[in-house]
Amino acid sequence: MRILVTNDDGIRAPGLVALVDVARRFGEVKIVAPDHERSACGHALTMREPLRMKQVPWNGLEAWEVNGVPTDCVNLGRAVGFPDGVDLVLSGINNGPNLGFDITYSGTVAGAMEGAINGIRSVAISMALFVDGAPIHYDTGAAWLLDHWDFIASAPLPELTFLNVNVPSIAPPELLGTKITPMGRRVYADRVEPRSDPWGRTYYWQGGAVVMHAAAQPGTDVEAVSQGYAAVTPISLDWTAREAIRGLDDWLSGQ
Ligand code: MN
Secondary structure (H helix, E strand, C coil), X not given: CEEEEECCCCCCCHHHHHHHHHHCCCCEEEEEEECCCCCCCCXXXXXXXXXXXXXXXXXXXXXXXXXXXXXXXXXXXXXXXXXXXXXXXXXXXXXXXXXXXXXXXXXXXXXXXXXXXXXXXXXXXXXXXXXXXXXXXXXXXXXXXHHCHHHHHHCCCCCCEEEEEEEECCCHHHCCEEEECCCCCCEEECCEEEEECCCCCEEEEEXXXXXXXXXXXXXXHHHHHHHCEEEEEEEECCCCCHHHHHHHHHHHHHC
């Protein structure tokens, strides 16, 4: 099995090491990842500047750092790393959750998205950590992946569908199990925070505190990870809101 691994936290991120250490047991792994952290870059594509790949040492595996984002890395991985084809794209393990609407901002998820667009089975995996400074249990993410390898590699999936996995950042024995969930909602309060620079000019930090009402989102990924379960959400690349087609059509034809 030819496995392309990427992330958005950069090639030196410990979550990438944890992911590779599991993946290499199951096939031929090549790593193509950003040369520095590119979190929240979404499904961006570098088109207005040249992309460069630099080979970096990786304990017996081929690995490249790229001056680009995860989407670029997947495309370069396909063209340069595995010109004869990729069987599985893995993106992660991300330092932080990718739940609900956050998947639209996520570079980690975008890596899997790019794989799926190209017809490759793809999985994004993230550690759902909610308290600043709390330990990040990549060991739990890695253990989950090891235990669920056949599932992520072989369970049936429709076309243009990839898996978004969030594993709660708790010690391995505390993990309660796995739930297949729809995506919930994550909404942020105080998204934009104004501050003042030393010259009195206003600037802004974008971040904000998540307003998470896990209890109000029964059955979602948000609730599952808050309860101590790994959440697996199948994501379709067909973004069409099919339930809207009829009403729009009726409106138009009624004019
Ligand atoms: Mn990240």
